[in-house]
Amino acid sequence: MKIGIFSDVHSNIEALEAVMAAYKELDVEFDMYVCLGDVVGYGADPNACCDIVREVAEYTILGNHDAAVCGRMNYAFYYDAARNALDWHANQLREEHHEWLKTLPYKQDWENVSFCHGSPVNLQDFEYVFNVHQASQLIPHWDELKDVTFIGHSHLTKSFGLHKDEGVHELEPPTLKFEKDRKYIVTVGSVGQPRDNDNRACFGVFDTDEMTFQYHRVEYDIRSAAKKIFESDLSSDFAKRLFFGI
Helix, strand or coil: CEEEEECCCCCCHHHHHHHHHHHHHCCCCCCEEEECCCCCCCCCCHHHHHHHHHHHEEEECCCHHHHHHCCCCCCCCCCHHHHHHHHHHHHHCCHHHHHHHHHCCCEEEECCEEEECCCCCCHHHCCCCCCHHHHHCCHHHHHHCCCEEEECCCCCCCEEEEECCCEEEECCCCEEECCCCCEEEEECCCCCCCCCCCCCEEEEEEECCCCEEEEEEECCCHHHHHHHHHCCCCCCHHHHHHHHCC
């Protein structure tokens, strides 16, 4: 099977449309698509992004921004610009999308893999896993982990192989190969707001027969996405960072 996996769209319709077009250009017949959360937040087009994700994704996971916007978490501790953005998105979002976000799961297990937004432990805390130390903290939970856990949240492409005796090693993109005696945490990057110093939208392909994951990048109309943010009540920083991938 071929599974298209993407995450952290963050209301960036230009990036999401580019990713959907890029999937089609791969000339691969996909069995399903999975979105790992944060459909909303930061960008200017929450409704349009929800429309597309609801149409294409077999599974969509709840992200922290999704949870905040639909009233499933308290975001009073967020910094001002992020908190204001969440308020703005909550007001912009159509009621049908609010109700949809309220139904999304924190985690979805499927065969030998798991899909979640952040760490697969303490799911409602949306903890990060973007360095070896954080990945090492998952080894005591070995028996709870599926063979591969796909996550988003950090907007990075940091991924790790876990071994009970040998510890953790970081994997090198763009192609990851999964071995039977290890477990894996794979961060799939961000569609709408990459933060790995590459401003192109990021998405991936999981091949369940070959047990590989392939990262892909695609350019999109950053100027148009940024212009909408500049013209809204959202922080201009959310637009500026799109140009730099940070």
